[in-house]
Amino acid sequence: MSATQTRIALRNCGVIDPESINDYIATDGYDALAKCVFELKPEEVVDVIKKSGLRGRGGAGFPTGIKWETAMKTPSDVKYVLCNADEGDPGAFMDRSVLEGDPHCVLEAMAICGYAIGASQGIIYVRAEYPLAVKRLQIAIDQAKDLALLGDNIMGSDFSFNLRLYLGAGAFVCGEETSLMNSVQGGRGEPRIKPPFPAVAGLWGKPTNINNVETYANVAAIIRNGWEWFRSFGTEKSPGTKVFALAGKVNNVGLVEVPMGTPLRTIIEDIGGGIRNNRRFKAVQTGGPSGGCIPAEHLDTPIDYESLTSLGSMMGSGGMIVMDEDDCMVNIAKFYLTFTAEESCGKCSPCRIGNQRLLEILTRITSGEGEDKDLSELDELGNIIKDTALCGLGQSSPNPAISTLRFFKSEYIAHVRDKKCPAGACIKLVGFKVLPEKCTGCTVCARNCPVKCISGKPKQVHSIDQAKCIKCGACMEKCRFKAIVRG
Amino acid sequence: MPKLLSWEDLKSYRSEIKGESSLLEPDSGRVLLAVGEATCGIAAGAKEVEAVLAKEIAKRGVNAQIIPTGCFGYCYAEPMVEVRKAGEPSVYYGYVTPEVAKSIVKRHLVEGRILEDNVLHLEVEAE
Numbered sequence A: 001m002s003a004t005q006t007r008i009a010l011r012n013c014g015v016i017d018p019e020s021i022n023d024y025i026a027t028d029g030y031d032a033l034a035k036c037v038f039e040l041k042p043e044e045v046v047d048v049i050k051k052s053g054l055r056g057r058g059g060a061g062f063p064t065g066i067k068w069e070t071a072m073k074t075p076s077d078v079k080y081v082l083c084n085a086d087e088g089d090p091g092a093f094m095d096r097s098v099l100e101g102d103p104h105c106v107l108e109a110m111a112i113c114g115y116a117i118g119a120s121q122g123i124i125y126v127r128a129e130y131p132l133a134v135k136r137l138q139i140a141i142d143q144a145k146d147l148a149l150l151g152d153n154i155m156g157s158d159f160s161f162n163l164r165l166y167l168g169a170g171a172f173v174c175g176e177e178t179s180l181m182n183s184v185q186g187g188r189g190e191p192r193i194k195p196p197f198p199a200v201a202g203l204w205g206k207p208t209n210i211n212n213v214e215t216y217a218n219v220a221a222i223i224r225n226g227w228e229w230f231r232s233f234g235t236e237k238s239p240g241t242k243v244f245a246l247a248g249k250v251n252n253v254g255l256v257e258v259p260m261g262t263p264l265r266t267i268i269e270d271i272g273g274g275i276r277n278n279r280r281f282k283a284v285q286t287g288g289p290s291g292g293c294i295p296a297e298h299l300d301t302p303i304d305y306e307s308l309t310s311l312g313s314m315m316g317s318g319g320m321i322v323m324d325e326d327d328c329m330v331n332i333a334k335f336y337l338t339f340t341a342e343e344s345c346g347k348c349s350p351c352r353i354g355n356q357r358l359l360e361i362l363t364r365i366t367s368g369e370g371e372d373k374d375l376s377e378l379d380e381l382g383n384i385i386k387d388t389a390l391c392g393l394g395q396s397s398p399n400p401a402i403s404t405l406r407f408f409k410s411e412y413i414a415h416v417r418d419k420k421c422p423a424g425a426c427i428k429l430v431g432f433k434v435l436p437e438k439c440t441g442c443t444v445c446a447r448n449c450p451v452k453c454i455s456g457k458p459k460q461v462h463s464i465d466q467a468k469c470i471k472c473g474a475c476m477e478k479c480r481f482k483a484i485v486r487g
Numbered sequence B: 001m002p003k004l005l006s007w008e009d010l011k012s013y014r015s016e017i018k019g020e021s022s023l024l025e026p027d028s029g030r031v032l033l034a035v036g037e038a039t040c041g042i043a044a045g046a047k048e049v050e051a052v053l054a055k056e057i058a059k060r061g062v063n064a065q066i067i068p069t070g071c072f073g074y075c076y077a078e079p080m081v082e083v084r085k086a087g088e089p090s091v092y093y094g095y096v097t098p099e100v101a102k103s104i105v106k107r108h109l110v111e112g113r114i115l116e117d118n119v120l121h122l123e124v125e126a127e
């Protein structure tokens, strides 16, 4: 764990008391807002953000300054600033950590954005499943209002900015920006076609700037330290840092923030401390259900938006799940497809029907019923869905399948032609056997087998009739002596 | 609470409260115990650790202040306690149980001996 991390978005996480506005103020908090309100014109604020090269941390990596500029230049009596704190990717907790550890940095950035684009109202769309984040955000808003750092006439100026929370409806698709806005308006959480983009016509048809939590978490530091400072981290096209929620088979699970351009290997081996139990690294999944799996031969890829996309994956919001030789890549693809098929809002048919078909193919393959043509169909159908779906959910949902097919084709072939799961993870393709040296003959397995295919006398080694076994796994689960294994 | 009605107000408010904040000025002589209390820390038992620290501090009359803070980033090692002494590098303890928490107060704060076995070695470059 000696590798160096660089903390910008997480600068106060684990440092200050998130429920104390004084702690935030002590670390120069709200100075960036004061600087904007008292010293900079809105165009100048937008200019700093544009020059910093900050890109959206919520998934797509769109330049933040250009978004702000569009919202600023679109004339309207009312405008909105939204924060996307829906964080729906399985395994991701970057945004939760920022909100729980440093809520004021998000409030300050949203107020700065309000000043820049000419909005006096902001809404944070936060998952209802994050009760602690909700509580700390509300405390922070109340404290900032009490000190006149939010609300009407901030710090005695002409600028007013009011913030409130909106608790999410609990669907993954509500993290998609147009769907999120429908949800805030009280409608169904369904996406709509873009354009118009939110910066032109967003919430209630008004120009709306929407950014991710981590995107906002960078803003005050950029204003305080200057865009040149921000650009001194990261790469030319992806300046700054990125927070990752490192999970899976690494020794050190946690939250890491590294400069863009850091090789994947550094995160997994140095910061993550390598693979647990001395197993071999197999792949790293980035981008959640929209992303893909990257194999060992690409571990030296520097992390930035473009490199990950070229590998068929995505930066996404920053989930990073490390897999070892015990993980079956077909099964992993099936896991993500199960998630997206369930979370599809159903508005457009490529996603609603197509993802179900993809899932059926993957289920067939992992059950040993796949055929050669399933592989080409998987690829073809996946690409059709990507090209024709209405929103980002469907446009990226085939990625886990397509990328595993690209990098781990031999594993698919083993399932289809040899009816084998090399990782031993697909239950239908592995047998169960009794280890004679461990079996005590306790008879528990035989009594729990639903098809009564285990035989053996009490206190003698038991055995499984492979022809009758339906591979339910009940015996392995019940054996207290770990005498039944896959294989 | 006062209303801050200018940037100057904000700055003078900052200098007033700085001395009691989680930011340690080098020669203030203050000692802080930061406990990671994001969801990850709380799930691992940080609230109990905080309670033990508070009790031990009171019992031994130690001059230290507890700061419940956010995620340190080392979720695998929660609960975590950081001993922050003015003018000294921080010491981070990981996998802190209520017993370890007791020892942190007794051995580290009272006797001035670091609990080497429980220290996590971290290197983070701050902003």
Ligand SMILES: Cc1cc2nc3c(=O)[nH]c(=O)nc-3n(C[C@H](O)[C@H](O)[C@H](O)COP(=O)(O)O)c2cc1C
Pocket (backbone or CB within 6 Å): A055, A056, A057, A058, A059, A060, A061, A062, A084, A085, A086, A087, A088, A089, A172, A173, A174, A175, A176, A177, A178, A210, A211, A212, A213, A215, A317, A391, A392, A393
């Ligand atoms: C299905 C789907 C889910 C999304 N979920 C999130 C999310 O949970 N959080 C988020 O910030 N962005 C999410 N996005 C991206 C948003 O649509 C949008 O791009 C983002 O909020 C823009 O902020 P940024 O430019 O700061 O990244 C999602 C997109 C799609 C298609």
Ligand code: SF4
Pocket (backbone or CB within 6 Å): A173, A191, A343, A344, A345, A346, A347, A348, A349, A351, A352, A389, A390, A391, A392, A393, A394, A395
């Ligand atoms: S792609 Fe999926 S989630 Fe998006 S609009 Fe179509 S059906 Fe709904």
Ligand code: SF4
Pocket (backbone or CB within 6 Å): A434, A438, A439, A440, A441, A442, A443, A444, A445, A446, A461, A462, A478, A479, A480, A481, A482, A483, A484
């Ligand atoms: S439950 Fe385990 S130990 Fe008992 S008979 Fe079955 S295999 Fe042997």
Ligand code: SF4
Pocket (backbone or CB within 6 Å): A432, A448, A449, A450, A451, A452, A453, A454, A464, A465, A468, A469, A470, A471, A472, A473, A474, A475, A476
């Ligand atoms: S896997 Fe199920 S069916 Fe097969 S032997 Fe075990 S309990 Fe019986």
